[in-house]
Amino acid sequence: MATMSSVGQSHLLSPLELRAWRGMLRAHAVLAKALDAQLEEAHNLQLSSYEVLMYLADAEHERMRMCDLASSILLSRSGLTRLVDRLAREGLIERVACDADARGQFAKLTPAGREKLAAARITHLAGVRALFLERFTPEELEMLGGAWDRVIDGAGYSCCKT
Amino acid sequence: MATMSSVGQSHLLSPLELRAWRGMLRAHAVLAKALDAQLEEAHNLQLSSYEVLMYLADAEHERMRMCDLASSILLSRSGLTRLVDRLAREGLIERVACDADARGQFAKLTPAGREKLAAARITHLAGVRALFLERFTPEELEMLGGAWDRVIDGAGYSCCKT
DNA sequence: GTCGTATCGTTGTGCGTGCAACCAGCATGT
DNA sequence: ACATGCTGGTTGCACGCACAACGATACGAC
Numbered sequence: 001m002a003t004m005s006s007v008g009q010s011h012l013l014s015p016l017e018l019r020a021w022r023g024m025l026r027a028h029a030v031l032a033k034a035l036d037a038q039l040e041e042a043h044n045l046q047l048s049s050y051e052v053l054m055y056l057a058d059a060e061h062e063r064m065r066m067c068d069l070a071s072s073i074l075l076s077r078s079g080l081t082r083l084v085d086r087l088a089r090e091g092l093i094e095r096v097a098c099d100a101d102a103r104g105q106f107a108k109l110t111p112a113g114r115e116k117l118a119a120a121r122i123t124h125l126a127g128v129r130a131l132f133l134e135r136f137t138p139e140e141l142e143m144l145g146g147a148w149d150r151v152i153d154g155a156g157y158s159c160c161k162t
Numbered sequence: 163m164a165t166m167s168s169v170g171q172s173h174l175l176s177p178l179e180l181r182a183w184r185g186m187l188r189a190h191a192v193l194a195k196a197l198d199a200q201l202e203e204a205h206n207l208q209l210s211s212y213e214v215l216m217y218l219a220d221a222e223h224e225r226m227r228m229c230d231l232a233s234s235i236l237l238s239r240s241g242l243t244r245l246v247d248r249l250a251r252e253g254l255i256e257r258v259a260c261d262a263d264a265r266g267q268f269a270k271l272t273p274a275g276r277e278k279l280a281a282a283r284i285t286h287l288a289g290v291r292a293l294f295l296e297r298f299t300p301e302e303l304e305m306l307g308g309a310w311d312r313v314i315d316g317a318g319y320s321c322c323k324t
Numbered sequence: 325g326t327c328g329t330a331t332c333g334t335t336g337t338g339c340g341t342g343c344a345a346c347c348a349g350c351a352t353g354t
Numbered sequence: 355a356c357a358t359g360c361t362g363g364t365t366g367c368a369c370g371c372a373c374a375a376c377g378a379t380a381c382g383a384c
Binding site: 325326327328329330331332333334335336337338339340341342343344345346347348349350351352353354 | 355356357358359360361362363364365366367368369370371372373374375376377378379380381382383384
Binding site for chain 2: 012013016017019020021023024025026027028029030031034074125128129130131132133135136138140141142143144145147148149150151152154155
């Protein structure tokens with residue numbers, strides 16, 4: 001009778017594991033939603049757009065190849081094409097041909113984009129601090145950083161490439 | 163001249179903070195993709211579908227109200243309606259009217275769904291262990307569990323409720 | 325030079341999701 | 355009993371994304 005509905009408990013997660021795992025899923029979901037809403041509210045900017053601007057700002061000459069940008073922000077090439085379309089339409093970035101490779105395109109920050117980012121960055125980083133970073137001690141952050149690296153290249157990283 | 167392109171560093175994240183924060187974003191993305199692919203590969207089941215089956219299996223009588231289920235798996239009500247549609251079409255769950263409240267619907271696990279989950283659970287939990295849990299020590303997991311709680315209810319949790 | 329293969333970016337298409345609107349049914353007050 | 359407001363689930367619609375196919379260009383072998 002005990003074999004009815006919940007056999008196979010042998011592989012289930014312990015409460016400890018469950019808290020750590022599901023906690024991460026929920027925390028990520030909640031954070032992403034909160035930060036995105038915050039950014040949209042304050043600057044009418046989506047999180048994905050913010051990421052593009054940020055990577056561009058931190059790149060040499062404020063420009064990056066579509067390809068590299070796509071893998072930086074974990075988006076498919078086609079997804080990036082459209083995202084760049086939208087941002088270009090808003091005048092925040094522009095496309096620049098690549099002279100070294102005629103197939104290539106650069107996405108390049110415009111002055112408007114630079115300003116937009118400067119403003120958004122303040123909001124966003126404040127949010128990240130308030131909602132995430134402040135919940136950890138420096139030691140914990142240190143630990144996290146290392147653990148993420150283990151997780152990331154443990155998971156094959158087989159995604160991306162394209 | 164130093165005022166050219168990257169002023170306002172004052173609010174930027176320290177390398178420590180950056181590693182912890184971006185690491186989480188990437189880790190989550192990589193994990194989600196890997197686990198989803200794995201589940202789809204092995205059992206032709208999406209992660210969101212798996213979550214539904216799992217919550218149902220763990221619920222009393224293997225059934226839950228649409229509403230509760232939606233907030234459990236962090237999905238909008240409309241999103242859940244369609245997800246349940248798909249799962250019902252595959253015969254893994256069924257809709258059952260609620261006698262206490264004529265508006266209500268239960269999503270209920272079918273025998274086929276129960277079997278599907280039993281198989282998928284093994285795969286999925288093995289994946290979670292291998293890709294995530296094993297990268298942390300028990301102490302670290304303990305710390306994480308607590309931290310996630312702080313993060314989650316710090317972030318307002320203003321999402322959900324539909 | 326030319327051919328075959330790989331890579332870059334774009335486009336067509338389908339899918340999953342959220343939001344808003346909607347209807348049916350509950351709950352409360354009078 | 356009836357009116358009002360609220361809740362649960364579904365539907366129309368728009369959006370963002372991935373996948374596959376495509377044209378253009380690069381790179382290498384011959």
